[in-house]
Amino acid sequence: MADLRLEELCMAAAETPKSGNLDELIKILHKTEVPSSDEVGAQLELLLEALPDNMSSEQALFCFELAKIGIKDTSVFRKILASAAKSLLPPYLNKVGFMRALGLRDNDVSLPEIAIRFNNLTQLKNGTIIFLKDTSRWGKVNSVDGFSGSVGINSVAGEGAFAVPLSLVLSQSCPFDPAPETLKLASFLKQSRFTGKDYLALAKRRSLLPMSDNEIKQMAKDSLVPDLFKSDEFEPWWSSVGSTGAKGKGRSSSEARSITEMHVLLIAEIEADKRITDGEVPKFKGFFERLKPAVAIRDDRKVAECISMLTAMGEAEQLREIFEPLKGKVPFWTEKISRVSTAALEIWGKIQVKHIEKISHAMDLIYSDEYLAAYATMLPLRCLNTFCEIVDDHLLYEAIRQLRSISCDILVWVWKNRKKHDEELLKIINIEKVGKALSVHDLPRAWVGAQRELKTQLMDKKDFQQQIIDVAGEDVWVITSVLQTASFCSGSERQSLLVKLSRLSVTLREHLESGAGKKALGAETTAQASAVQEPIVTSLKSHAGLLAELNDIVNVQIPENRESLKVARAHGDFRENAEYDAAKERRNFLSRRRSELERDIMMVQPVDFTKMDVEETVIVGCAVDLKVNGSTQTYYLLGAWDGNPDKNWLSYRTRLGKELMHKAVGDKVKMPQGGEGEIAGIAPLPQEILDELAH
Numbered sequence: 001m002a003d004l005r006l007e008e009l010c011m012a013a014a015e016t017p018k019s020g021n022l023d024e025l026i027k028i029l030h031k032t033e034v035p036s037s038d039e040v041g042a043q044l045e046l047l048l049e050a051l052p053d054n055m056s057s058e059q060a061l062f063c064f065e066l067a068k069i070g071i072k073d074t075s076v077f078r079k080i081l082a083s084a085a086k087s088l089l090p091p092y093l094n095k096v097g098f099m100r101a102l103g104l105r106d107n108d109v110s111l112p113e114i115a116i117r118f119n120n121l122t123q124l125k126n127g128t129i130i131f132l133k134d135t136s137r138w139g140k141v142n143s144v145d146g147f148s149g150s151v152g153i154n155s156v157a158g159e160g161a162f163a164v165p166l167s168l169v170l171s172q173s174c175p176f177d178p179a180p181e182t183l184k185l186a187s188f189l190k191q192s193r194f195t196g197k198d199y200l201a202l203a204k205r206r207s208l209l210p211m212s213d214n215e216i217k218q219m220a221k222d223s224l225v226p227d228l229f230k231s232d233e234f235e236p237w238w239s240s241v242g243s244t245g246a247k248g249k250g251r252s253s254s255e256a257r258s259i260t261e262m263h264v265l266l267i268a269e270i271e272a273d274k275r276i277t278d279g280e281v282p283k284f285k286g287f288f289e290r291l292k293p294a295v296a297i298r299d300d301r302k303v304a305e306c307i308s309m310l311t312a313m314g315e316a317e318q319l320r321e322i323f324e325p326l327k328g329k330v331p332f333w334t335e336k337i338s339r340v341s342t343a344a345l346e347i348w349g350k351i352q353v354k355h356i357e358k359i360s361h362a363m364d365l366i367y368s369d370e371y372l373a374a375y376a377t378m379l380p381l382r383c384l385n386t387f388c389e390i391v392d393d394h395l396l397y398e399a400i401r402q403l404r405s406i407s408c409d410i411l412v413w414v415w416k417n418r419k420k421h422d423e424e425l426l427k428i429i430n431i432e433k434v435g436k437a438l439s440v441h442d443l444p445r446a447w448v449g450a451q452r453e454l455k456t457q458l459m460d461k462k463d464f465q466q467q468i469i470d471v472a473g474e475d476v477w478v479i480t481s482v483l484q485t486a487s488f489c490s491g492s493e494r495q496s497l498l499v500k501l502s503r504l505s506v507t508l509r510e511h512l513e514s515g516a517g518k519k520a521l522g523a524e525t526t527a528q529a530s531a532v533q534e535p536i537v538t539s540l541k542s543h544a545g546l547l548a549e550l551n552d553i554v555n556v557q558i559p560e561n562r563e564s565l566k567v568a569r570a571h572g573d574f575r576e577n578a579e580y581d582a583a584k585e586r587r588n589f590l591s592r593r594r595s596e597l598e599r600d601i602m603m604v605q606p607v608d609f610t611k612m613d614v615e616e617t618v619i620v621g622c623a624v625d626l627k628v629n630g631s632t633q634t635y636y637l638l639g640a641w642d643g644n645p646d647k648n649w650l651s652y653r654t655r656l657g658k659e660l661m662h663k664a665v666g667d668k669v670k671m672p673q674g675g676e677g678e679i680a681g682i683a684p685l686p687q688e689i690l691d692e693l694a695h
């Protein structure tokens with residue numbers, strides 16, 4: 001039953017690789033006895049193939065969860081892991097030296113080991129305190145050199161500095177927050193009554209990555225024996241529970257001497273459900289008045305989390321007084337909205353979701369409604385649903401309408417909540433604003449997801465495409481104009497999108513058929529278009545045939561093939577499963593043929609040959625009498641996809657068709673097989689051919 005559930009989840013995730021499906025799949029894999037088996041690997045194969053090159057953070061994290069579980073190790077999966085790492089790592093870590101240290105190309109490094117190294121790499125920065133398990137040494141990172149592959153470390157025991165290979169640090173270190181109290185994990189006064197329970201609580205609180213109780217116990221033993229405890233003393237000390245050494249003397253967070261200390265004390269007070277007293281309000285206010293802007297900038301995440309925790313502990317009037325000194329001091333709380341930079345707002349992409357609601361309510365206490373509305377338009381998508389609950393709808397709509405450039409995040413948010421908005425606001429979902437938003441480069445990580453989602457909506461979702469068509473109305477030229485210069489899509493993507501949009505709009509289709517579509521195809525088709533002087537044309541019958549074939553592939557053959565894959569997968573062993581191989585080959589063929597048809601349909605102009613005026617020269621849509629070696633043969637020169645040798649129907653794009661174009665009676669023609677022919681006559685197409693090509 002578990003195997004069947006695993007297969008169903010793999011298929012569902014392959015079709016829709018989103019967080020819900022992926023999370024459920026990971027849960028099943030954790031329960032699988034042999035996740036590295038060939039059978040499990042085969043079930044995951046289709047899902048891994050379905051992952052895009054530019055993964056979302058959820059998809060990339062899913063890949064590292066697979067590595068952590070220890071699925072079958074293949075070169076293909078290691079390449080996918082490399083793509084996942086590139087999508088998750090910040091720019092300063094997304095370099096060759098750091099990628100090499102992960103061990104992705106080293107088969108001696110297992111997949112679970114790669115997952116460990118990746119997690120440690122995400123936490124590696126100057127100032128981080130680390131415990132090296134292989135040498136039982138504590139140190140503080142002072143430099144990380146990806147080029148040489150080494151990490152400079154200052155010993156916390158006063159032994160000077162030393163260098164450790166980056167790969168060793170990633171595989172053997174336990175990273176901790178660089179707070180003063182973290183140093184107690186390395187050593188402390190034996191008579192301070194700092195107990196094993198205190199040690200465990202402190203390690204869990206300060207560890208930057210999850211650690212089990214047994215891992216912390218082993219770290220304590222390696223750190224403290226024999227320097228602080230004898231072997232027979234360690235176990236009684238570890239089991240001791242009677243001290244409050246880790247909590248100090250009960251200092252209140254309002255008496256904190258630094259933002260780091262306040263952060264630590266607030267965590268403990270939140271766990272104890274403590275409330276702010278009126279007597280503490282002046283102390284908190286005084287602390288924030290004394291807080292230096294440089295410290296607020298450097299520790300912006302801790303400041304943000306302190307704001308969140310204080311909001312959970314205080315009343316509205318208390319919080320207004322406490323937070324007032326932070327306006328203009330915290331980088332993400334500037335006095336004027338015009339001075340808020342994207343860099344300052346990156347904090348909204350770093351903090352946990354649980355803090356977003358609290359901080360937004362704190363802002364509601366000290367800022368005007370107009371400020372909050374304008375501020376909301378600058379936030380990443382992950383914050384908008386929560387933040388916009390406190391903003392008046394009318395003010396928010398006005399703030400959005402006044403934007404010169406609308407972010408992908410706002411466009412996606414408006415679209416996802418379209419049933420709640422009036423039709424006037426929905427008009428911002430138009431090709432000009434969407435195209436401009438998608439063309440923005442070098443967005444911070446928190447904003448990239450919305451840009452990716454907006455492009456998916458535009459390229460693949462019919463209801464979104466219909467919105468683009470509806471807003472354009474009769475001005476469909478705007479669509480081709482925007483796409484002609486769009487930098488966010490390739491030539492083939494542009495062609496595919498125009499085909500999809502033209503199916504939804506007769507006006508756009510007529511506009512494209514008039515020849516306007518060729519410019520929208522961009523530079524990639526310019527060379528092809530200039531190869532012949534006439535536009536690429538075909539009969540109404542052939543054009544309808546292309547559309548019918550594309551419709552059959554999209555709506556019949558591809559769904560059938562998807563079902564065939566499911567059936568074939570159910571037959572078990574993929575190594576000797578000919579039905580599965582055939583279904584995969586069929587899938588690849590259908591994908592290629594679909595792309596070809598969408599490209600061809602975009603480039604072709606259907607023509608009604610009954611309206612062609614045949615005069616003195618050869619044109620598409622005429623009969624040509626060709627005399628070769630004393631014998632005369634009649635050819636019917638037709639469109640690009642109308643050729644039929646059995647009927648002497650000749651495509652004008654063949655070698656002979658190109659030779660005939662624009663020739664007059666008596667002109668010589670070079671024959672493809674050698675020799676010459678002479679045009680003996682030019683006439684309109686017979687009525688029976690016109691009738692056949694018109695349907």
